Amino acid sequence: xxxxxxxxxxxxxxxxxxxxxxxxxxxxxxxxxxxxxxxxxxxxxxxxxxxxxxxxxxxxxxxxxxxxxxxxxxxxxxxxxxxxxxxxxxxxxxxxxxxxxxxxxxxxxxxxxxxxxxxxxxxxxxxxxxxxxxxxxxxxxxxxxxxxxxxxxxxxxxxxxxxxxxxxxxxxxxxxxxxxxxxxxxxxxxxxxxxxxxxxxxxxxxxxxxxxxxxxxxxxxxxxxxxxxxxxxxxxxxxxxxxxxxxxxxxxxxxxxxxxxxxxxx
Amino acid sequence: xxxxxxxxxxxxxxxxxxxxxxxxxxxxxxxxxxxxxxxxxxxxxxxxxxxxxxxxxxxxxxxxxxxxxxxxxxxxxxxxxxxxxxxxxxxxxxxxxxxxxxxxxxxxxxxxxxxxxxxxxxxxxxxxxxxxxxxxxxxxxxxxxxxxxxxxxxxxxxxxxxxxxxxxxxxxxxxxxxxxxxxxxxxxxxxxxxxxxxxxxxxxxxxxxxxxxxxxxxxxxxxxxxxxxxxxxxxxxxxxxxxxxxxxxxxxxxxxxxxxxxxxxx
Numbered sequence: 024x025x026x027x028x029x030x031x032x033x034x035x036x037x038x039x040x041x042x043x044x045x046x047x048x049x050x051x052x053x054x055x056x057x058x059x060x061x062x063x064x065x066x067x068x069x070x071x072x073x074x075x076x077x078x079x080x081x082x083x084x085x086x087x088x089x090x091x092x093x094x095x096x097x098x099x100x101x102x103x104x105x106x107x108x109x110x111x112x113x114x115x116x117x118x119x120x121x122x123x124x125x126x127x128x129x130x131x132x133x134x135x136x137x138x139x140x141x142x143x144x145x146x147x148x149x150x151x152x153x154x155x156x157x158x159x160x161x162x163x164x165x166x167x168x169x170x171x172x173x174x175x176x177x178x179x180x181x182x183x184x185x186x187x188x189x190x191x192x193x194x195x196x197x198x199x200x201x202x203x204x205x206x207x208x209x210x211x212x213x214x215x216x217x218x219x220x221x222x223x224x225x226x227x228x229x230x231x232x233x234x235x236x237x238x239x240x241x242x243x244x245x246x247x248x249x250x251x252x253x254x255x256x257x258x259x260x261x262x263x264x265x266x267x268x269x270x271x272x273x274x275x276x277x278x279x280x281x282x283x284x285x286x287x288x289x
Numbered sequence: 290x291x292x293x294x295x296x297x298x299x300x301x302x303x304x305x306x307x308x309x310x311x312x313x314x315x316x317x318x319x320x321x322x323x324x325x326x327x328x329x330x331x332x333x334x335x336x337x338x339x340x341x342x343x344x345x346x347x348x349x350x351x352x353x354x355x356x357x358x359x360x361x362x363x364x365x366x367x368x369x370x371x372x373x374x375x376x377x378x379x380x381x382x383x384x385x386x387x388x389x390x391x392x393x394x395x396x397x398x399x400x401x402x403x404x405x406x407x408x409x410x411x412x413x414x415x416x417x418x419x420x421x422x423x424x425x426x427x428x429x430x431x432x433x434x435x436x437x438x439x440x441x442x443x444x445x446x447x448x449x450x451x452x453x454x455x456x457x458x459x460x461x462x463x464x465x466x467x468x469x470x471x472x473x474x475x476x477x478x479x480x481x482x483x484x485x486x487x488x489x490x491x492x493x494x495x496x497x498x499x500x501x502x503x504x505x506x507x508x509x510x511x512x513x514x515x516x517x518x519x520x521x522x523x524x525x526x527x528x529x530x531x532x533x534x535x536x537x538x539x540x541x542x543x544x545x546x547x548x549x550x551x552x553x554x555x
Contacts, residue, residue: 068532153419157537166530187537194532228551261547264432266334266460271423271453274543277536281527281544282551285494 025077025091025101031111035102039076039124040112045178052127054180055112056192058119059087064190065125066090072123074100078109080120087121094123113182127180130198132171132208140168141234142283144276145205145216147251148242152177156187157273158240159195163188165280169196171237173205206254209237217283218247218255219275221268227259232283240276291343291357291367297377301368305342305390306378311444318393320446321378322458324385325353330456331391332356338389340366344375346386353387360389380448393446396464398437398474406434407500408549411471411482413517414508415538418443422453423539424506425461429454431546435462437503439471472520475503483549484513484521485541487534493525498549506542 028036041047042055053073056062062072063086075094077087091101109118137143144162149155155177159170172179179188179197188195200208209216215233218241239255241247246269252258261270261278270278294302307313308321319339322328328338329352341360343353357367375384403409410428415421421443425436438445445454445463454461466474475482481499484507505521507513512535518524527536527544536544 064532157540160533160537161540163531163533164527164529164536189533189535189537191531191533228554261430263430264550265429265457266330267426267429267455267457269455270430270543271426271455271539273537274423274427274540277540278543278547281548284530285548288494 025095025103028102028104028108031108035074035100036104036108036112039074039122042124043114043182045181048127048178048180053124054127054185055182056123056125056185057113057121057182059084059121061185061190062090062121062123065123065193066093068193070125070193071097072099072125074102074124076102076104076109076112076122078104078106078120080106130196132198132200132204135169135171135196135198137168137212137214137235140166141236141287142167142280143235143237144170144240144280145173145237146170146176146240146272146276147173147247149176149272150243152181152184153187154243154271154273155179156184156192158276159188159191159197161273161277161280162195163191165284167195167280169198171205172197172199173202202251215256216254217257217259217279218252219261219279220247220252220258221260222252223258223260225257225259227261227279227282230257230259232286234287236283238276238279238283240272243272291361291369294368294370294374297374301340301366302370302374302378305340305388308390309380309448311447314393314444314446319390320393320451321448322389322391322451323379323387323448325350325387327451327456328356328387328389331389331459332359334459336391336459337363338365338391340368340390342368342370342375342378342388344370344372344386346372396462398464398466398470401435401437401462401464403434403478403480403501406432407502407553408433408546409501409503410436410506410542410546411439411503412436412442412506412542413439413513415442416509418447418450419453420509420537420539421445422450422458424542425454425457425463427539427543427546428461429457431550433461433546435464437471438463438465439468468517481522482520483523483525483545484518485527485545486513486518486524487526488518489524489526491523491525493527493545493548496523496525498552502549504542504545504549506538509538
């Protein structure tokens with residue numbers, strides 16, 4: 024049976040709330056997901072939370088009730104609390120009535136099985152957690168295997184990234200690596216490293232993409248460093264019609280990923 | 290000569306700061322843009338701010354100095370102020386050192402010249418200003434004419450939308466319309482209305498897109514209402530490989546827009 028908690032100073036409440044901070048997420052190895060949609064997505068892909076918090080104000084959705092029960096059956100903790108406390112935990116005025124704390128899967132680069140998918144996303148020094156979540160969501164949609172985060176990057180387990188991923192955080196492999204380690208790993212097996220660049224004449228629409236394809240997306244402001252571009256097997260350009268010379272990082276990732284997939288269907 | 294302002298209670302400071310609120314933007318008909326990159330983009334496309342605020346801490350970029358001078362020469366107001374006050378105005382801890390208040394161009398649907406571009410973006414009830422800005426940025430990149438916002442939508446002139454547009458707010462036409470008015474206008478001339486849907490077998494990669502093409506993007510949560518889908522000349526589906534059945538709205542807009550453009554290049 025879920026414990027009833029109505030105090031802001033309860034230890035579990037404080038612990039869940041602390042997961043909005045990167046430091047606490049790292050220390051505890053947990054992260055937050057909010058709302059029935061994402062939490063049901065997680066369950067459908069085989070993942071239950073370690074802690075689940077909910078409010079029964081307005082009624083508990085049957086699917087939520089089922090997940091709460093399963094969580095407890097697996098030894099997880101369930102707490103029933105107030106909308107106010109949920110708002111405090113999620114940092115939103117209109118909180119979701121369901122919130123789960125999940126174990127961060129510790130996936131090392133060496134554990135990535137590149138043959139599991141023809142397409143992998145690789146992102147360098149992304150600053151915006153929303154972009155990371157959106158790239159995960161796009162990766163799920165195009166059938167990518169996962170996302171490899173290079174260098175210092177925003178936290179893929181931040182509330183904002185998890186939200187933008189719309190559940191893909193539970194289906195895509197996520198790992199982090201330094202650039203030299205990534206290159207060493209990449210070259211230890213088959214794989215075409217593809218970057219977008221302004222310095223090439225190769226149109227992205229006519230390029231030949233090989234499997235497994237590793238799509239390298241650069242930092243939002245600076246794009247890819249020259250050294251990273253040099254390491255690519257293929258540089259392509261997305262021609263721009265307007266004044267600007269770049270796309271949003273998550274948009275560029277999606278346009279590339281869908282084109283790579285389309286090229287394999289021809 | 291720019292006025293020196295060091296007081297938070299100065300009227301111009303309060304006025305600029307108020308532009309973070311939708312109500313004030315509407316009352317004054319102004320909006321904020323931050324940072325040299327976007328402000329230079331605006332100037333290059335022929336738009337100067339009515340008010341420009343800057344700090345000379347760390348030096349004033351020659352291009353910024355030029356824009357400040359041009360703004361004053363055209364009868365605009367320039368104020369030199371402190372990083373603290375700029376932070377207050379932009380609502381960010383690390384503010385840009387340059388900030389402009391621009392007149393919102395009042396573009397009525399009837400003033401849109403559809404022959405000016407083969408592609409137009411149409412978005413229904415978008416809630417996230419970041420998505421609106423990103424769609425504007427993508428529109429600029431693919432050579433779209435502009436963005437028509439249908440029904441109640443987030444404000445394209447909000448600070449977040451302007452920031453995400455990376456200057457495209459100054460190059461893309463932006464207008465708002467109710468759905469019936471939009472349909473009446475659309476049918477008064479040539480134009481193919483294209484929506485994405487889960488309820489069609491037509492793959493977006495093999496569809497035939499006509500010019501001018503109006504790409505209709507649905508609300509982030511609900512997608513397009515059935516009635517709106519019915520009004521489309523063409524419904525296409527972006528096949529999904531993963532668990533999810535949808536993409537981020539700005540990503541879907543970009544994947545479609547780039548595919549439409551690609552189909553015309555064959």
